Amino acid sequence: MSGALMRLRGLIRKETLQILRDPSSIAIAFVLPAMLLLLFGYGVSLDARHVALGIVVEQPSAAAASLTAQFQQSPYFAPRDFTSVAAAQTALANEQIDGFVWLRSNFARQLHAGRDPNIGVFVDGINANNARIIENYVQQSWSDWIAAEATAAGTPEITPIAVQPRIWFNPAVSSRDYLVPGLIAVIMTLTGALLTALVIAREWERGTMEALMVTKVSMHEILASKVIPYFILGMGGMVVSVLIAVFLFDVPLQGSILVLTLAASLFMLAALGMGLLISTVAKNQFVAGQIAIITTFLPAFILSGFIFDIASMPAPIQWVTHIVAARYFVAILQTLFLAGTVWSVLLPNLFALLVMAVVFLGAARLAAHKRLD
Amino acid sequence: MTAATEPATPSPATAAPATALVIAGITRHFHIGKRDIVALDGVSATTTPGLVTGLIGPDGAGKTTLMRLIAGLLRADSGSISVFGTDVRADPLAVQGMISYMPQRFGLYEDLTVAENLDLYADLQGVAPATRAARYAELMQMTGLASFTTRLAGKLSGGMKQKLGLACTLIRPPRLLLLDEPTVGVDPVSRRELWSIVDHLVRSAHMTVLLSTAYLDEAERCDSVLLLHEGKMIGAGPPGDFTRAMAGRSFQARSARLSKRALQAALVPLQGVTDAVIQGEAVRLVMDAGVTPDFAAQAKLSDAAITPVTPRFEDRFVDLLRAKAGTTASAKPVATALPPRARPENAASQVIEVDHLIKRFGEFRAVDDISFAVKRGEIFGLLGANGAGKSTTFRMLCGLLPASSGRLQVDGFDLRTAAPTARGRLGYMAQKFSLYGDLSVMQNLNFFSAAYGLTGARRTARTAWALDEFELAPLRDATSRDLPLGFKQRMALACALMHEPDILFLDEPTSGVDPLMRREFWQRINTLADAGVTILVTTHFMDEAEYCDRLVIMARGRILAAGTSEQLKQSCRDAAHPDPTMEDAFIALIEADDAKSNPRAEAA
Numbered sequence: 022m023s024g025a026l027m028r029l030r031g032l033i034r035k036e037t038l039q040i041l042r043d044p045s046s047i048a049i050a051f052v053l054p055a056m057l058l059l060l061f062g063y064g065v066s067l068d069a070r071h072v073a074l075g076i077v078v079e080q081p082s083a084a085a086a087s088l089t090a091q092f093q094q095s096p097y098f099a100p101r102d103f104t105s106v107a108a109a110q111t112a113l114a115n116e117q118i119d120g121f122v123w124l125r126s127n128f129a130r131q132l133h134a135g136r137d138p139n140i141g142v143f144v145d146g147i148n149a150n151n152a153r154i155i156e157n158y159v160q161q162s163w164s165d166w167i168a169a170e171a172t173a174a175g176t177p178e179i180t181p182i183a184v185q186p187r188i189w190f191n192p193a194v195s196s197r198d199y200l201v202p203g204l205i206a207v208i209m210t211l212t213g214a215l216l217t218a219l220v221i222a223r224e225w226e227r228g229t230m231e232a233l234m235v236t237k238v239s240m241h242e243i244l245a246s247k248v249i250p251y252f253i254l255g256m257g258g259m260v261v262s263v264l265i266a267v268f269l270f271d272v273p274l275q276g277s278i279l280v281l282t283l284a285a286s287l288f289m290l291a292a293l294g295m296g297l298l299i300s301t302v303a304k305n306q307f308v309a310g311q312i313a314i315i316t317t318f319l320p321a322f323i324l325s326g327f328i329f330d331i332a333s334m335p336a337p338i339q340w341v342t343h344i345v346a347a348r349y350f351v352a353i354l355q356t357l358f359l360a361g362t363v364w365s366v367l368l369p370n371l372f373a374l375l376v377m378a379v380v381f382l383g384a385a386r387l388a389a390h391k392r393l394d
Numbered sequence: 395m396t397a398a399t400e401p402a403t404p405s406p407a408t409a410a411p412a413t414a415l416v417i418a419g420i421t422r423h424f425h426i427g428k429r430d431i432v433a434l435d436g437v438s439a440t441t442t443p444g445l446v447t448g449l450i451g452p453d454g455a456g457k458t459t460l461m462r463l464i465a466g467l468l469r470a471d472s473g474s475i476s477v478f479g480t481d482v483r484a485d486p487l488a489v490q491g492m493i494s495y496m497p498q499r500f501g502l503y504e505d506l507t508v509a510e511n512l513d514l515y516a517d518l519q520g521v522a523p524a525t526r527a528a529r530y531a532e533l534m535q536m537t538g539l540a541s542f543t544t545r546l547a548g549k550l551s552g553g554m555k556q557k558l559g560l561a562c563t564l565i566r567p568p569r570l571l572l573l574d575e576p577t578v579g580v581d582p583v584s585r586r587e588l589w590s591i592v593d594h595l596v597r598s599a600h601m602t603v604l605l606s607t608a609y610l611d612e613a614e615r616c617d618s619v620l621l622l623h624e625g626k627m628i629g630a631g632p633p634g635d636f637t638r639a640m641a642g643r644s645f646q647a648r649s650a651r652l653s654k655r656a657l658q659a660a661l662v663p664l665q666g667v668t669d670a671v672i673q674g675e676a677v678r679l680v681m682d683a684g685v686t687p688d689f690a691a692q693a694k695l696s697d698a699a700i701t702p703v704t705p706r707f708e709d710r711f712v713d714l715l716r717a718k719a720g721t722t723a724s725a726k727p728v729a730t731a732l733p734p735r736a737r738p739e740n741a742a743s744q745v746i747e748v749d750h751l752i753k754r755f756g757e758f759r760a761v762d763d764i765s766f767a768v769k770r771g772e773i774f775g776l777l778g779a780n781g782a783g784k785s786t787t788f789r790m791l792c793g794l795l796p797a798s799s800g801r802l803q804v805d806g807f808d809l810r811t812a813a814p815t816a817r818g819r820l821g822y823m824a825q826k827f828s829l830y831g832d833l834s835v836m837q838n839l840n841f842f843s844a845a846y847g848l849t850g851a852r853r854t855a856r857t858a859w860a861l862d863e864f865e866l867a868p869l870r871d872a873t874s875r876d877l878p879l880g881f882k883q884r885m886a887l888a889c890a891l892m893h894e895p896d897i898l899f900l901d902e903p904t905s906g907v908d909p910l911m912r913r914e915f916w917q918r919i920n921t922l923a924d925a926g927v928t929i930l931v932t933t934h935f936m937d938e939a940e941y942c943d944r945l946v947i948m949a950r951g952r953i954l955a956a957g958t959s960e961q962l963k964q965s966c967r968d969a970a971h972p973d974p975t976m977e978d979a980f981i982a983l984i985e986a987d988d989a990k991s992n993p994r995a996e997a998a
Contacts, residue, residue: 024520027517027520028517028518028520030517031513031514031516031517031518032514032517032518034513034514034517035503035506035510035514038505038506038510039503039505039506042505042506043505224501227499227501227503227504228497228498228499228500228501229501229502229503230501231467231497231499231501232495232496232497232500232501232562233501233518234467235465235466235467235490235493235494235495235497236490236515236518236519237487237490237491237518237519237520238518239487391466391467391486392466392467392468392469393462393467393468394467394468394469
């Protein structure tokens, strides 16, 4: 056996023994992704449900009762009745309701006269995203009701154009189906970078790195001995995440598993490369952990298009997103899970991931030298 | 001296160069923030193949930096180093193929077993699988670890870890072995074993060894010594040359009339005295060259008995440092004026009482039934290796850790019921000066006086006292971090004394500190003790034990012996050790204890 091979074998065996004996690596690779996925998968949803909506009926009428019933039947609303605008306003200010609909005293009269009855909608705008969703839901319910009333009365619809929405790729428009694949990318960024950054920082902390460095081992061998075992561990975490997504959250996996494996491998290499790069500057585990979270997890969360649409970001921020590896992986995952193996989307993103992996691993190799200064 | 720059010739077995290591004009700076630290300043040296060369110097002398430069882990700003003719900078990998290096904190993987650690280093060093079994057996036999191969390295004792580190370093016999402070904090028995391994290697494998240490008494075990101080080489040669230079200048002084401290205080300021330091019950005296110790003119010293003693390495070191600084013992100002304390004169009272103290951590007894008492104004030592239970005892005495059982009293307060009150009576100086490096001297003094609850006029008075007493006034606005080590130590002591404690706890106060600083520090401590402050010292440093009035020797959580350093040393006097050192006494006690406990273990 050549010297290099023997050294690499020795290092990898050591790393494997450490992984098996020290539960922290296994926790980062398997428990952390599973926990985050469960937490976010169940906790984070962009769909508004059971919105506390006030309905102010100044003068009861058959029409008003019918509209109220419409809201009550909707899964999106949990309506509460008010008799005056003032009471509803107080409730809104006290955050007891998220918005209210105001049916004026002349509501029924206007409607019967064939005029637009002009309902008022007030929404708590503190959470802009929620406000927009509530507004849309109310609008939708209102149009549905008007249409139904018009049909019943045999009069032409007041709303001139009827929109027939048809949603592709995520027919249920479930935000979870959209979020979970993206989430996998965010979580794998964190675990991949944390794994390598922490284990190398640990070697610095415990003084083992200094002892390694004076042997004939080369920096290539040290880096390879970190990448290989933790790549396997990280991919294990990836498998756990995909299984949770498919079997627990029922996210459909439309695309090729082979392509998914390829993309995940490239992405894992990029993430491990980031971790290696971090470890060249952070020589204790605490700092390494902090840097890993700030430089990988946060950008992956905010700038990957996982929640916030990249196309609607200002141009300079959009440029920045190009150096976030998770961005490409999020695009790949969302495509593979929801749309299928769409090569026109996958190829450029796979190529970008390949470049990222080469750049980060290469930079880590350049930054790591066998000296303490 | 010329740097060997000829290209590496990889035929080392046949070539027999006259020098193993050539260090030529090495300078290395470190930049930490805006600070520029000169770790090594134009250091040149050579070492001879097949010898143990000691790199000796106090902490901060530049020993580790030099080791790392030789190992190719750092680059010099200027100068060159070559190992058996190969320039380190030009070809670090070739040099790393010839050397083995054991860093100060050797990189053992604590979650791997002894055998797995050996396997790893055998793989890294390219030891052929066929030869491994024999090599492992040899190393395990040499280090006495043969029966522990399946134990996790983290579960070994400090001395065993150090020996395993050495075994890993030696897995492939190197031509040059670099050992960075291998004996620091290790118990004397393991220390002696480590040294015998090193001696054996040099003789049997004709290995060249460079070993760094801050223990001056280890100089005499080396074939050759490089003495490093503040980044400069201040002496080189066989240790015999150092002590020969002191021939006829070392004496021991005893006086029936004066206490050892009074005797030392009387000797230090005299003309012609290079050094006067307490050693057991006597005072070790070093005279300036050509001066005979004749104190007839001094009425106080009329009964002093002066007898010549063999010079030791430290005498020469102090002599060199004094010559360099251009001072004599007398020129060194020390604190003298401490107001005598007004307190009930119950001189015989025990200030610290420890009675059948036990501390358990699960099944493990870190402190196992110890008892001792310390009188007012006494300097009392807890001597033991790392892991002997000293720190645990200390923490219990500070009220930071509850005892499992037993009684603990400090200044009359039971620590079980009145820990905060007792704590208010004591000052504590940690091993690594626990001051705020970013604050100025004055800010630190203010902070610590506030932390001790001093306010108004008392605080002003105490900070003024500290600045004056410890000569810190010119440095009041200097950033603490930038102070020289000696001033940091003074400041740490000042901070511990802000609230005028009756009891002072010192945790390895002068281990690794240069001899002049150590003398200055202990003179202050002596003054405090004379003023009635009770002083408790923990240390693994044999030399520090000599400064104590009484001490206990601890191992494995138990007290093996108690008494004055003189009594402890004399207790093991025999034909083999006509003039035993504290270390001899320590080893004798541990061996006696092993002999006593082993039959019992077999019977159980």
